[in-house]
Amino acid sequence: MATKSLLARNNDLANTARQMEILSSGIFADGELPTFANKLKETHLFPLQPKKLEILQINLGYMCNQVCAHCHVDAGPDRKEIMTLETMQQCLEVIKNTGAHTLDLTGGAPEMNPNFKEFVEAAAKAGIKDFIVRSNLTIIRANKKYYELPKFFKKHNIHVVSSMPHWTRGKTDKQRGDGVFDKSIKALQMLNEVGYGREGSDLKLDLVYNPSGAFLPGDQMALENDFKKALKTDFNIDFHNLFAITNLPISRFLDYLIASENYEDYMFSLVDAYNPTAVANVMCTNTISVSWDGYLYDCDFNQMLNLKVASKVQHIGDYNEALLQDRNIIINQHCYGCTAGAGSSCQGVVA
Amino acid sequence: MAKPYYDASDLRKFGKITEWSEELGNKFFDYYGKVFEEGALTAREKSLIALAVAHTEQCPYCIDAYTKDGLERGITKEQMMEAIHVGAAIKSGATLVHGVQMMNKVNKLEM
Numbered sequence: 397m398a399t400k401s402l403l404a405r406n407n408d409l410a411n412t413a414r415q416m417e418i419l420s421s422g423i424f425a426d427g428e429l430p431t432f433a434n435k436l437k438e439t440h441l442f443p444l445q446p447k448k449l450e451i452l453q454i455n456l457g458y459m460c461n462q463v464c465a466h467c468h469v470d471a472g473p474d475r476k477e478i479m480t481l482e483t484m485q486q487c488l489e490v491i492k493n494t495g496a497h498t499l500d501l502t503g504g505a506p507e508m509n510p511n512f513k514e515f516v517e518a519a520a521k522a523g524i525k526d527f528i529v530r531s532n533l534t535i536i537r538a539n540k541k542y543y544e545l546p547k548f549f550k551k552h553n554i555h556v557v558s559s560m561p562h563w564t565r566g567k568t569d570k571q572r573g574d575g576v577f578d579k580s581i582k583a584l585q586m587l588n589e590v591g592y593g594r595e596g597s598d599l600k601l602d603l604v605y606n607p608s609g610a611f612l613p614g615d616q617m618a619l620e621n622d623f624k625k626a627l628k629t630d631f632n633i634d635f636h637n638l639f640a641i642t643n644l645p646i647s648r649f650l651d652y653l654i655a656s657e658n659y660e661d662y663m664f665s666l667v668d669a670y671n672p673t674a675v676a677n678v679m680c681t682n683t684i685s686v687s688w689d690g691y692l693y694d695c696d697f698n699q700m701l702n703l704k705v706a707s708k709v710q711h712i713g714d715y716n717e718a719l720l721q722d723r724n725i726i727i728n729q730h731c732y733g734c735t736a737g738a739g740s741s742c743q744g745v746v747a
Numbered sequence: 748m749a750k751p752y753y754d755a756s757d758l759r760k761f762g763k764i765t766e767w768s769e770e771l772g773n774k775f776f777d778y779y780g781k782v783f784e785e786g787a788l789t790a791r792e793k794s795l796i797a798l799a800v801a802h803t804e805q806c807p808y809c810i811d812a813y814t815k816d817g818l819e820r821g822i823t824k825e826q827m828m829e830a831i832h833v834g835a836a837i838k839s840g841a842t843l844v845h846g847v848q849m850m851n852k853v854n855k856l857e858m
Contacts, residue, residue, distance in 0.1 A: 609818060
């Protein structure tokens, strides 16, 4: 599998304008499938607008120790976009005054930001109680300096949300890279050791499942049961909940869909599974996404498509929550990924 | 250009059979949907049965549909292949068990 980002490979799809062009042409241009905007109109849900802000999701950088085949961030070791101390300082100013109760840290591997720990500590001092760190797990085993992460997470009662595409080695390594499964298992055991994921424990450990291919996630509860049974039997691993997330047709997953000639069928599957009930709770209605360089987006996916919020306020340095909340959410055909079936968000199903 | 009898994209149009016979079509799809709900058997078990039968029936649409359904449920390729072997075993068993009929006939006809 590829060990470089699309960007480093000079792939056409590293260009976000090219991705937007693909998502707006073909089956959506000739009317074979309705655009997302038309689908929302059909179901009287247009325009999509934010509800109460609950989560600030901050992307600390696109650098990652893994190069997953489906990554919507196009993250990897070759990505140099890392949030600076100055931007972190601007985020902290916002954290002091925001109505959001949760700080959701993502990347890349957020832990690879050299100021990751300092930022968490400062945010805790600024009053954040609910932290989420989206950890790829293997980072905990990547280098000795990261071995202490489980203890650091515990110290700040950080809710750890970890990617785990399957309970078998073969399927996991195919999506995420050779050796990822074994390292992830070891990392989960380390988290369990300090108390994460155990029944009744306040140290929350949730897993994220996303399909390893051109198909939608099945029933979240059924998958959770299968994961729990297998991880417990095979490795004595405990975790709390499984979030089933749909792959959105952008970046590396879009590249895969096109290269494997699955793009059209996949889009048909997403549109067929459109669920208006899921629209009510899509994450862009309660989340603001902040990029490594401080720009504001409706969600992490829009961030990767370079679709900044439709507001006068577009940067964390000019943050004004009231003004920002009074906006329409930017949508396009990739949004079908969050409204298919039981819906999909960074917290799993929404309907 | 030669047109194949089967077209993978026809599967998406399956629902259209109701257009030419609404009542029967709807009754069929209601029934179909109900059959695959969680019951005395899990939806996962039913998916594997469907995959095996799809092969014995040699229905390309059903094979596409239940392979994808299996992947969505986290069913592994090893499990899918084993399910198909169950279908194949019954198919070949059904052929071979008729061998007894052949043997009976031979025994009856031969001196």
